[in-house]
Amino acid sequence: MKLHVIVPLCALFSLTQQTPSRDKCVCELTHSEKAFPHDRLSTVEDDASKCNSNITPQKTVELESLLLGLEKRLPQLEKDVSELKREDDGQLSSVLSLLVVENELLEIKQLINRLNITMLGHQRLTTNTTKELDDLRAEMQELETYDTMQVVKRQQDNQNLKRDLDQCRNGLYPTAQPTEQPHGHCPHSQFRNISGPRVYTAGEYPGSYKYGAWGRDPKPAAGKENWHWMVLLTSGNKHSNYVRFYSSLSSLIVGVSTPGNVQIHSSNPTTNTIQGPNVVLYGDALYYNCYNQDAVCRFNLTTKGVTTVQLPKGTRFNSKGNFCHLDECYAFTDLDLATDESGVWVIYTTTQDFGNIVLSKVEEPLALGQTWRTSVYKQAVTNTFMACGVLYATRYVNKDTEEIFYSFDTTTGEERFNLGIFINKMSSNIYALNYSPVDQMLHAYCDSYMVSYKILFS
Known part of the structure; x- marks a missing residue:
């Protein structure tokens, strides 16, 4: 009886060893979407970087500095002209006062010339930058069409939501004022x-x-x-x-x-x-x-x-x-x-x-x-x-x-x-x-x- 059992088991083992292995499964993926234009995105990034380098805080402060200089200079000129009128006796003192006024007028003229040059430069920069920003906006809107799964849109929605939450939180809990600072005996306070x-x-x-x-x-x-x-x-x-x-x-x-x-x-x-x-x-x-x-x-x-x-x-x-x-x-x-x-x-x-x-x-x-x-x-x-x-x-x-x-x-x-x-x-x-x-x-x-x-x- 034992011999009859052993023989079929050996035969089964022999058959199993002789069974050919299965073929490998190969999947072919066909992507129906357009390939993302990475070169265009790189160009947009370069253009944005150039735009940032052209618009700097120094340009604004330079204009403000010139305006401040002119603002301080004009009242001084008005004061000196008034003094010249009072001292106009035809003598040496009035001649000296006149020279002071002439020098101030020369300085104001130079200041205005530099101000005009700076303003013209800023106007050209504004015109060029406006066009560049419009081009960048149009290009980015075109690139967004490749985002078929709306990943970017969801990120923007999340950022807007976070901003609104921060505004709400700051409204409920306003920022605490800084603590008192040491100031000695200061006429201007702290x-x-x-x-x-x-x-x-x-x-x-x-x-x-x-x-x-x-x-x-x-x-x-x-x-x-x-x-x-x-x-x-x-x-x-x-x-x-x-x-x-x-x-x-x-x-x-x-x-x-x-x-x-x-x-x-x-x-x-x-x-x-x-x-x-x-x-x-x-x-x-x-x-x-x-x-x-x-x-x-x-x-x-x-x-x-x-x-x-x-x-x-x-x-x-x-x-x-x-x-x-x-x-x-x-x-x-x-x-x-x-x-x-x-x-x-x-x-x-x-x-x-x-x-x-x-x-x-x-x-x-x-x-x-x-x-x-x-x-x-x-x-x-x-x-x-x-x-x-x-x-x-x-x-x-x-x-x-x-x-x-x-x-x-x-x-x-x-x-x-x-x-x-x-x-x-x-x-x-x-x-x-x-x-x-x-x-x-x-x-x-x-x-x-x-x-x-x-x-x-x-």
Whole structure:
């Protein structure tokens, strides 16, 4: 019986082994849709990128700067013409007043010519850009016809829905106001924010001098109330031997320097000439880092004399304690001079303070006054300025943005590291920042361009 069972099993096994394997299954997919034109999409992306590069914030601010210069210049001309009428006695004084008016008319004419050229350029740019946008819109609408499954449409619907939800949420829960900021004794109340660029100009030497500084004298001599000053590092982006003056903001914008240069020394560099871009003008005197010294120099514009005050032992100088960010340090920015409502300050660091920022008041006659020590590392900072007795420090975010992130109140000694006030930059690097308490403007020198911002107090 067992033998009969075994034989059929062997036969079955033999038959199974001899069965041929199945053929492979092959599926043929026929796609009825048109192939997506990737080359056309790439062309649209290139055209959009070119359009973005043509329309920049600098172009708008340039026009605003010219209009601002004209706005400030016309009332001054009207005032000078009125004075000329009162002084018209046929004598030398009236002749001099007439020369002043003629110079102002010449500057206004130059400003208007530059304004006309800029406006014509903007009109052409607007016309060309409008046509390019219409072409891009038509091309994108054509490309959307390839989206038969309406993926893009659903994404747009989701984005619109998210926007509506955000608006609804913000309406129910409005953004909380920032906490009180330390402000010392400030006549303008508290520093809350900073405006977009109000002035943006290449000035008299477009693209020629990477490092420099500019601003106004918070305590000007009589007759110099509207003057603006500029210092250009003309020797290797490190040194300078003169300060250049402009009779008004509009003169600076169009690049007409009157009265021109006031020279510290005929050689550059040499003893007591300027080292580094962080200089300020206060009380008709220029304050700066003395050449090859850990000292502050004061150049009197009237007497042309230079006095100095030595900084504490261990002060870092000669580009050993610069402002920095991850990609770059700004050469010879060891000492930063600053002005505010109370006078002149110097910001620096020492070996004893392990590279942290030290702040000292500069008193008259030239001497160091009270000194404060902070806990912020100087080479983690890109710039500093003073306003109402409060030290503010900035750091590099990206090529378009700088952040005012830190403050030190000299009245209370309180430090903050979370201010979160952002500066919209017109160039990658800000080499000098000067606060002007006369008009609450912050003057920045950026890769040979001069930019100003309005400090917004509550």
